[in-house]
Amino acid sequence: xxxxxxxxxxxxxxxxxxxxxxxxxxxxxxxxxxxxxxxxxxxxxxxxxxxxxxxxxxxxxxxxxxxxxxxxxxxxxxxxxxxxxxxxxxxxxxxxxxxxxxxxxxxxxxxxxxxxxxxxxxxxxxxxxxxx
Amino acid sequence: xxxxxxxxxxxxxxxxxxxxxxxxxxxxxxxxxxxxxxxxxxxxxxxxxxxxxxxxxxxxxxxxxxxxxxxxxxxxxxxxxxxxxxxxxxxxxxxxxxxxxxxxxxxxxxxxxxxxxxxxxxxxxxxxxxxxxxxxxxxxxxxxxxxxxxxxxxxxxxxxxxxxxxxxxxxxxxxxxxxxxxx
Numbered sequence: 001x002x003x004x005x006x007x008x009x010x011x012x013x014x015x016x017x018x019x020x021x022x023x024x025x026x027x028x029x030x031x032x033x034x035x036x037x038x039x040x041x042x043x044x045x046x047x048x049x050x051x052x053x054x055x056x057x058x059x060x061x062x063x064x065x066x067x068x069x070x071x072x073x074x075x076x077x078x079x080x081x082x083x084x085x086x087x088x089x090x091x092x093x094x095x096x097x098x099x100x101x102x103x104x105x106x107x108x109x110x111x112x113x114x115x116x117x118x119x120x121x122x123x124x125x126x127x128x129x130x131x132x
Numbered sequence: 133x134x135x136x137x138x139x140x141x142x143x144x145x146x147x148x149x150x151x152x153x154x155x156x157x158x159x160x161x162x163x164x165x166x167x168x169x170x171x172x173x174x175x176x177x178x179x180x181x182x183x184x185x186x187x188x189x190x191x192x193x194x195x196x197x198x199x200x201x202x203x204x205x206x207x208x209x210x211x212x213x214x215x216x217x218x219x220x221x222x223x224x225x226x227x228x229x230x231x232x233x234x235x236x237x238x239x240x241x242x243x244x245x246x247x248x249x250x251x252x253x254x255x256x257x258x259x260x261x262x263x264x265x266x267x268x269x270x271x272x273x274x275x276x277x278x279x280x281x282x283x284x285x286x287x288x289x290x291x292x293x294x295x296x297x298x299x300x301x302x303x304x305x306x307x308x309x310x311x312x313x314x315x
Binding site for chain 2: 027071
């Protein structure tokens with residue numbers, strides 16, 4: 001019973017806060033997961049993020065994706081979280097808006113493995129400590 | 133409208149001008165975040181509206197979320213391949229967006245190489261002619277409109293964000309460093 005409720009409303013508190021600069025050619029999504037490994041976070045929320053991608057790749061309906069050719073694609077809005085999963089691995093889910101070399105914007109979920117960082121990516125994570 | 137693909141293309145690995153740094157994630161943490169709600173004041177540049185009140189509150193390094201609001205004028209730029217070959221990408225000339233609405237943005241507060249505060253801001257905007265655009269916001273050329281704009285500030289204590297030259301990309305970049313409390 002309590003588990004079923006916990007999947008909908010999770011009580012917890014914020015813990016540590018980490019800032020990172022992720023280097024070029026690293027993937028945005030798995031890079032954020034590795035930042036959690038580096039800092040020992042098991043669950044976290046993105047508190048701020050900006051930077052550029054070589055090319056952008058965002059998910060669409062039906063499991064497809066759109067690609068936006070750079071370089072560089074600017075990440076202009078980003079929100080998301082990292083969660084510890086049932087098999088013990090970490091999984092980041094990041095969503096946002098990117099701008100191409102002309103300032104045109106595209107939005108959606110960032111596809112893991114398909115969003116290589118171009119120059120730099122700055123990200124601030126706040127650790128989430130679920131209770132119970 | 134872009135044609136969706138059933139699966140992503142293989143990511144490209146770009147070659148940067150400088151030596152590859154084997155450390156790919158440079159991170160630091162604080163034991164807890166310190167949060168502030170800031171209201172960007174009308175008539176100030178985005179730079180002054182962020183830097184002034186936060187400096188007065190003792191905040192020198194922070195990640196901020198700008199929660200949306202009008203600007204009397206706003207300029208931004210995009211990133212494109214660097215024709216000079218000095219770096220993989222470089223900023224375009226400033227693009228004036230006119231009287232704009234900032235939809236959502238993140239701004240990082242830190243210091244430049246000389247200890248002076250700097251702001252690095254990316255945002256999505258709606259320009260005066262009604263288009264939704266995005267890019268690197270030119271904070272000293274963007275003036276807060278008549279209504280104060282709320283900002284959630286996550287202050288970083290125990291370390292600082294400072295611009296230093298990054299040999300690999302050959303550009304100055306914000307990176308987390310040990311604190312220099314004397315500045």
